[in-house]
Structure formats: C-alpha cells, structure tokens
Amino acid sequence: MSKSKHVSETPATQFLRKQGIAFGEHAYEYVDHGGTGESARQLGVPEHDVVKTLIMEDERAQPLVVLMHGDCSVSTKNLARQIGCKSVQPCKPEVAQRHSGYMVGGTSPFGTRKRMPVYVESSVLELERIYINGGRRGYLISIDPKALPALVEAKAVQCALPE
Secondary structure, three states, X not given: OOOOOOOOOOHHHHHHHHHOOOOEEEEOOOOOOOHHHHHHHHHXXXXXXXXXXXXXXXXXXXXXEEEEEOOXXXXXXXXXXXXXXXXEEEOXXXXXXXXXXXXXXXXXXXXXXXXXXXXXXXXXXXXXXXXXXXXEOOXXXXXXXXXXXHHHOOEEEOOEEEO
C-alpha cells in the first residue's frame, strides 16, 4: 500500500478526531468520473473495500445517506422497502452538496452540514477495514467499519446490486 501523505483537516477528519476514532489517510490523484475504481487502483486496494457515500432522497425530498461498496450500486426499490419509504432516488449534485456540505466526489458521511439518517450495506460492516471519503476529492480515510453504527447511527440494510 502506498505511503499516505497528510491532507489538511476537513469537517470529516475533525469529526473523527473529536470522537477519538483512529483512521489512516490516503491521498490519490482525483480523476473526474473515475469513481471508486480509480481510487482503488491508485491505492492498491480492492474496489469492494472502497465505500461510496451517496446522498439520496425519499419521496418527500428528505435527504438520507447510503454507504455502499464501490463495486456495487444501490437497488433503490429494495432500499425504499427496507426503510419504509415509497421511493428513494439520488439527489441532484447541487442538492447533495447543499445537504452534505461536500462537493460531489468528495462526500463523506462524517461531519455533514445537515444531520441525515445513514444506511450502510450490511456486508460493509463485515469488512476488516474500509476506505471512505475523507471530505475532499482525492482523499480517502481508512477506518474499522464496525465503528459506523455508533459514529453516525448507521443502520444496516441489504440493497446492493453488483455492477
């Protein structure tokens, strides 16, 4: 694995430090539309262990966060059924940015501008370590996924679709 270089604080890293959570820092060269495949390749980690932070909304336009494996997509139908909504859809980039306080491509579930419910694909919690956005494009942090339920009140769901 590449030696990580320090990146300046973000609301996400400030949040994690305040909570006393240990994390690794992993900077990489951000590529537009490169997604988790590009970050996984540059960092030499499995794309399945890179977790995307997706800002979605229900039928009443209430925002929510979904944490999903990098090599999977979200079955919005299954997600809606499990969380008791009629429908769930991704937010438009500008709406997601307004809710989270982060630029799309740099969205972290930690230290968001607005408090939102967080749902995590249950198999993410079984991984030894995950790589998740640290609040800036080109910057992932690695943490123990077992910390997610307590940290952000993440509720486990099963809505993954292999890509």
